[in-house]
Amino acid sequence: MAKSLIRNTLGNRTFGFAVPADGATAKTFAENNLDGKFVVYEVESTSGNEVVADLWDVTVTGKSAASKAKTTFQFYADYSKDEDEIRTALLNKTFNGVKFEEVFVINMQHVTIA
Template sequence: MGKSMVTQKLGERTITNYFPAGHADALSFAEAVMDGELTVYSQTTPVGSDQADESFAVNVMIQQNSDNRKTYLKFVLKATKDEIDLFPALQGKTFNGIKADKVVVVSSRLQAH
């Protein structure tokens, strides 16, 4: 069974819904009963492994130089990676409409599983 995320934009507000359905079923359902501008994202084949002994819980701020807008990302980093690996992986990419010109690690905490 697939997994789909449907974003529903109503004016300035965006609502995110998750459905245990494939892309076609989620899209058909959303178009039939949901209001607003709809976008359906469907899960593809997973990559990597869900097995890890240790990892880092990371909170990163990215900032766009042109207008100083910023956003925050929280994620789990591989234990074999460190902060140095984050900068080239994030710089120049766009998240939440903000291009990552500047990357700052706000917190990084080792966690055992």
């Protein structure tokens, strides 16, 4: 089944939701039903390992030295990655409008999925 993600921006807030449709159908839906700006992302292909047993549940906070702004988010990382690799991968990237000039790994917990 086709699936598309719609990112809808209203003012300074952005909302994301998935629709069970291909890109063209999702675009038509958005044009006819949504206010503000929107972007439609369509899944073209998938790859990866469906049987992942071990992961890291990671929570990071990034801080911009210039603006002193901070943001925190959580994600699952490959179990083969260590804290330094994750910190290096996020350094100087921008998330939620904050350039991660300093990266703090707040939590890194082993998770097993059966």
